Amino acid sequence: MDGVSELYSDYEHDFTALTVALQAKLRDLSSGTVVGDQWKTVLRAAERELDEADELLASMDNELHALAPPTRAKLQPEFRKYKAELDRLHKEFKKLSSSPSAREALLGPAGAPAKFDNATAAMDQRARLLQGTDRLQQTGDRLTSAHRIALETEQTGIETLQELRRQREQLERARHTLHNVDSNVDRAGQTLRTMARRLATNKLITAAIVLMLVFLIIMVLVLKFR
Template identity: 45%
Template sequence: MEMEILNIPTPSRTRLQAKLRLYKSEAEKLKRDLRRTTAIVPKNSDRDELLGGYGNGDNEDGNDFDASTMDQRQRLLSGTERLGQSSRRLEDSHRLALETEGIGINILSTLKGQRETMVRARDTLAEADSHIDKATKTLKGMARRMATNKLITAAIILILIVLIVLVIWSKLF
């Protein structure tokens, strides 16, 4: 549990560390009580001698010792149950953190793919732009040649008309 707490964000970590320390101290206290109780309980004849007849059913107060033992046992079981619940909650938190991390990885890979697509689109756009520039230059060159060809054709037609007029003029005069 201590290792799991280290992976939790700082605001939650301090609260969980305090709870963990509390649970540990309760568990240690319950263990000590259990050891004392088991060390105190000798064999039946020694017990009767030690307790002076208490606890063997001959006396009304014999139930007090059994009740305190049962109370200690109940507290120990309660502490163990709380530790188990805390462990389960920590495991659930860890599982949730792993799931969140997996989702984050998927999102990052998707974003990476989208970035690559955008870079390819930008490169394609730049290439298309360069092709458009070349096409524009080619069209401008073709327009200049067309204009030149029109002028040359007009000049040739004009020269032919002048020559025809001169030939007709020379034949008539």
């Protein structure tokens, strides 16, 4: 969609992929395909993914408010769907985590002493560390992407200002040229008016000379035949 920031698109892509994985885990938990320690591991992984989905949705919300109003208005219905879907997943997780299957997986069968599997705990801790490292890496990548976008935006702004400056200089040169043309037209008009006045004066002088010659010829003829 036009106008959507690259950062928002990244958040949206990560959120969609995460919810798909989370739905698969919840289906496994509710279908009974995983049991015992594996059930507990999947439940904790689902809990971590829910936390990460909450963070992604909050980041999407922050980025959404930074977009232009027309773009934000187009994205808000889809964002509300994401929020409703995450709320549904939270409710499903809460229901599963409070079920008898969850209590049996976490505490052991009723009436039996609780067992603590050191290997499972170590694997779970390692998974948490890896998950945290991945999230830090993703956050760093997003910050790098945001910084790059900011630099590109700044460069685009500089280029736009330079182009506007060039256009302004061109307009000023064009205005100066038009001013010179206008001045030349005024001078040409004045020259033409002066020439017209001189031409009229010459015509009057010529007419006066002709009349004078005619008068002199008439006088000579009169004196000759008297």
